[in-house]
Amino acid sequence: xxxxxxxxxxxxxxxxxxxxxxxxxxxxxxxxxxxxxxxxxxxxxxxxxxxxxxxxxxxxxxxxxxxxxxxxxxxxxxxxxxxxxxxxxxxxxxxxxxxxxxxxxxxxxxxxxxxxxxxxxxxxxxxxxxxxxxxxxxxxxxxxxxxxxxxxxxxxxxxxxxxxxxxxxxxxxxxxxxxxxxxxxxxxxxxxxxxxxxxxxxxxxxxxxxxxxxxxxxxxxxxxxxxxxxxxxxxxxxxxxxxxxxxxxxxxxxxxxxxxxxxxxxxxxxxxxxxxxxxxxxxxxxxxxxxxxxxxxxxxxxxxxxxxxxxxxxxxxxxxxxxxxxxxxxxxxxxxxxxxxxxxxxxxxxxxxxxxxxxxxxxxxxxxxxxxxxxxxxxxxxxxxxxxxxxxxxxxxxxxxxxxxxxxxxxxxxxxxxxxxxxxxxxxxxxxxxxxxxxxxxxxxxxxxxxxxxxxxxxxxxxxxxxxxxxxxxxxxxxxxxxxxxxxxxxxxxxxxxxxxxxxxxxxxx
RNA sequence: GCGGGAGUAGCUCAGUGGUAGAGCGCUACCUUGCCAAGGUAGAUGUCGCGAGUUCGAAUCUCGUCUCCCGCUCCA
Numbered sequence: 001x002x003x004x005x006x007x008x009x010x011x012x013x014x015x016x017x018x019x020x021x022x023x024x025x026x027x028x029x030x031x032x033x034x035x036x037x038x039x040x041x042x043x044x045x046x047x048x049x050x051x052x053x054x055x056x057x058x059x060x061x062x063x064x065x066x067x068x069x070x071x072x073x074x075x076x077x078x079x080x081x082x083x084x085x086x087x088x089x090x091x092x093x094x095x096x097x098x099x100x101x102x103x104x105x106x107x108x109x110x111x112x113x114x115x116x117x118x119x120x121x122x123x124x125x126x127x128x129x130x131x132x133x134x135x136x137x138x139x140x141x142x143x144x145x146x147x148x149x150x151x152x153x154x155x156x157x158x159x160x161x162x163x164x165x166x167x168x169x170x171x172x173x174x175x176x177x178x179x180x181x182x183x184x185x186x187x188x189x190x191x192x193x194x195x196x197x198x199x200x201x202x203x204x205x206x207x208x209x210x211x212x213x214x215x216x217x218x219x220x221x222x223x224x225x226x227x228x229x230x231x232x233x234x235x236x237x238x239x240x241x242x243x244x245x246x247x248x249x250x251x252x253x254x255x256x257x258x259x260x261x262x263x264x265x266x267x268x269x270x271x272x273x274x275x276x277x278x279x280x281x282x283x284x285x286x287x288x289x290x291x292x293x294x295x296x297x298x299x300x301x302x303x304x305x306x307x308x309x310x311x312x313x314x315x316x317x318x319x320x321x322x323x324x325x326x327x328x329x330x331x332x333x334x335x336x337x338x339x340x341x342x343x344x345x346x347x348x349x350x351x352x353x354x355x356x357x358x359x360x361x362x363x364x365x366x367x368x369x370x371x372x373x374x375x376x377x378x379x380x381x382x383x384x385x386x387x388x389x390x391x392x393x394x395x396x397x398x399x400x401x402x403x404x405x406x407x408x409x410x411x412x413x414x415x416x417x418x419x420x421x422x423x424x425x426x427x428x429x430x431x432x433x434x435x436x437x438x439x440x441x442x443x444x445x446x447x448x449x450x451x452x453x454x455x456x457x458x459x460x461x462x463x464x465x466x467x468x469x470x471x472x473x474x475x476x477x478x479x480x481x482x483x484x485x486x487x488x489x490x491x492x493x494x495x496x497x498x499x500x501x502x503x504x505x506x507x508x509x510x
Numbered sequence: 511g512c513g514g515g516a517g518u519a520g521c522u523c524a525g526u527g528g529u530a531g532a533g534c535g536c537u538a539c540c541u542u543g544c545c546a547a548g549g550u551a552g553a554u555g556u557c558g559c560g561a562g563u564u565c566g567a568a569u570c571u572c573g574u575c576u577c578c579c580g581c582u583c584c585a
Binding site: 225 | 521538540548559575582584
């Protein structure tokens, strides 16, 4: 039986050392989690599998790793400094909270005129401009909302509004020893911008031709208003992102291809069931997006929710980060909305040799959450199996490539020195390659050792017994130097020669 | 940020003013010829944190933090 609730997964993760609450002994820190000994292996394996699929097994992707601390101009021109913050206002009577722009959109024109009059300005057509005007002086804005009798849809009456407050979803941090208003940087809210600002560097250093992509995994930070639901919404998260650059006009077909490719990856590599995956077509689009499609997974408790978002970011980002934008062949939407860039020293364009012209590529962005991926993999793999003898076996049916521990070596009897020594020797042999986690355990009876490994998701247990050391029953030595390999999912066993073990295991965990 | 619920051993939870408990798990030894076997011994808690009331607080009050549910938010 699969996990029935997220709580079940949460306590399992803590008990077995996958995931712990962040800063726990000091009462925790909201929206942070730490990965334990098994968790870090699983997470690394997931990232490695992603990198392998998206970088190594393709011809058209380069990897990159950019800094988390980000120059504020990067996030100004990307639109985040402005668009990544929400002005919020509360109605003290109804206890409802609204985004200011959403609230204003629902008002009668007369109410908006009254607000403008109170501020002493003409009413702007553009809601963003209007909101900006209100945020210039929040106490004056509060007075304006009250004077204009802004209505709360909840009860249909003028609300008792608080001052509007700007809720910035980006973390700022001080850079350098002098704490003044200008010496700060942002912690990046997405890894994407690092790839955009390095577009020229990658093109120049690799001689890439369109279409090609840049891939990156790494931490991002979002000051979520309400971090919730375990790993699902956290303030420090890790992303696996690709910015795939194409000729304008090719973007729509490439977008569809990435969606298909990544659904397949979640199903075939991470092991998520196809029927637990859905697509969600965004109706309300981000400022940079022409079309965004989410890949959703059916999490316990949460239901279908986002695992990966695949956006067509058009030429927005490259255009935004370029100087002299008026000289570039930008798309109409970008041209109309892009902020004049007074700080960039580069034009992020691509010279199209065959047609002898500069173009600004369109970008398709598959952006997945590593932590959400780990959570989905755990939820999918978690199984409470009812055995024939009436007992329950918890087994984590992770694909071998994701399993934290690949193989456990166990002595059938720990009070038989030759068996113990042989088992430890085999453990050394298997770990010598250095590219997989192996364990030796003799602290319980063999059945319990198997069950422990089942919970950890270990696909193979190797048991050293009397046959291994040439002391089989009735003097049988025919199975000397062979061991039992016990399979996690089926609990079946087979006999394998020690000399063949390394190859046997490696060929089954790739 | 608002409303509701919760926080006691690693996990699940009992304990309503009077010496902190159970099950599972964990450790050591014995036993054990393959699926959470048995025996013996053992460790583990600022009862989330901080104040207050009280002779005495896990228990009552207030504050605070964290988690869960609902609102809100989710580029």
